[in-house]
Amino acid sequence: MKTIKQLGIYLDHAAANLIDFSGSDKEPKSIISEFDIQDKHETLQRSENEMHHKEQDKQRAYFKKIAAIAADFNQLLLFGPTTAKTELLHFLQKDNSFGKIKIDAENTDKLTCDQQQIFVGEHFKKFDFKNS
Template sequence: MKSTKKLGIWMDHSMAHLMEFSETPFEIETIESKFTHEEKEKKLAKGESFMHHKEQQMHSDYFKKIAQKIINYDKVLLFGPTNAKTELFNKLSEDNRFVKIKIHVKETDKMNAYQRQSFINQHFSSPLYK
């Protein structure tokens, strides 16, 4: 029987911490959005409409990078303090490549690396999500 590949992603609009669930879960990658506060200020100087367009474009690129990683897993947990996880979930739901991947979304506060690993362990160890 094929083993299920599981991935936990703590994310907000600026950063995503990707952690594979295994015997010893560990962070495999951090993906950062290019839309920083400094970038926002620069684009806002060119006009609010321009800034919003650039923000959407950069968030789209950020979500695409995360999606490229998710495609290799069977079960994914998206969690974090902002609505970025829900926005990503909605984008993935519109893409047929992600239909067979079970994706769960959970609201959490900011977390350090230990708290993120513990949260993933609890989630994927639960009988509901095995």
């Protein structure tokens, strides 16, 4: 029987917490976006257009880092309080290597690390009967 590897990704535009729900007790891994408020202020002083391009480039790099890890999983849960989860979903859907990966996206309030782990556990436990 094929092992189901499940990953929860709690994210906003600044950082992502990757929570492996594949039965191991690994600590969540964090990925930080390189586009910060300092970048925004510096590039805005030059031009808004330049700031927009720099932000898009850094966001694409941020999403690529997340995708590189997520590609090893069968099921993904994208969740969080901002539109970043939807943007990541669209980014992943454009990548053919994610065609066979089940991806769910859910809105949540801002959650602590413990709340994130509970949320991921409850989400994937709903689908346990499908995995047996």
